[in-house]
Structures are given as C-alpha cells and as structure tokens.
Amino acid sequence: MYLGKVVELAPTEELFEEALHPYTQTLLSAVLEPDPRLMRAKKRITLPGEPPSAINSPKGCRLHPRCPYATEACSREEPPLTEVERGHYVACWQYLRR
Ligand code: SF4
Incomplete structure (x- = not known):
C-alpha cells in the first residue's frame, strides 16, 4: 500500500519471491536477513525524495514523482x-496494456 492505495496483492510466498510493483520491491529490499552474509549481499533499493502528503497525493500513479520507471x-x-498472473494483482503501467 502506498499513500492509501493498494499497489500489489499476491500470495505471500509469491510476493516475497517475485514482487512486481516498484514500491513493493523497495519495501522488501529493506527486510533484514538473519544471516549476515545474505544481508551484505542483499541489494537495498531506495526511492529518491520524500513521500508526498497523503491528503494531497500526486495525480496519476501516486508513486510517479519518486519512481525510477x-x-x-x-x-x-x-x-x-x-490481475497480471493468477492471483497476483498489481497497479503499475509497466505490467498493463495502455
Ligand atoms: S505506474 Fe509508473 S510511476 Fe507508477 S509504479 Fe508503475 S512505472 Fe512507476
């Protein structure tokens, strides 16, 4: 969920293995690994800028001012x-026909 909107919905295992939405990927990259070697090898994704106010969300995709794509x-x-795959929902133009 980003600024009050669900951006991705999938079975837990699938979401952790193959997150599609850029914001979900960012959140999951921040999850700590109990194994220090895995933690060091993990690529942390960060978004530029600060989240805008939820009461004055950007038009279009709410992530667009911060999204690298x-x-x-x-x-x-x-x-x-x-639904882009069975049971896997995403709100991102990268995966949808325009
Ligand atoms: S719709 Fe566009 S701005 Fe929003 S997450 Fe997808 S690529 Fe990024």
Whole structure:
C-alpha cells in the first residue's frame, strides 16, 4: 500500500519471491536477513525524495514523482489494480496494456 492505495496483492510466498510493483520491491529490499552474509549481499533499493502528503497525493500513479520507471503516462492516469498472473494483482503501467 502506498499513500492509501493498494499497489500489489499476491500470495505471500509469491510476493516475497517475485514482487512486481516498484514500491513493493523497495519495501522488501529493506527486510533484514538473519544471516549476515545474505544481508551484505542483499541489494537495498531506495526511492529518491520524500513521500508526498497523503491528503494531497500526486495525480496519476501516486508513486510517479519518486519512481525510477515512471513515464509520461504514469503522471496522467492512475493504474488500476489488475490481475497480471493468477492471483497476483498489481497497479503499475509497466505490467498493463495502455
Ligand atoms: S505506474 Fe509508473 S510511476 Fe507508477 S509504479 Fe508503475 S512505472 Fe512507476
């Protein structure tokens, strides 16, 4: 969930193995690993900037001002939460037909 909107929904195991939404990938990259070797090898993903106010969310995709994959379309229209694989829903134009 980002700024009050569900951006990805999937069975737990699938979500941890193959998160699709850039925000989910960012969150999961921050999860600590109990094994220090795995933790050192883990690639941390960070987003630039600060989260905007939830009462004045950006138009289009709410993540677009901070998303490294944002395109013009992302700032124009909010992507709907759509099933892209069986039981795996994502709200991101990267995975949806325009
Ligand atoms: S819709 Fe665009 S801005 Fe939003 S997460 Fe997907 S690529 Fe990034």
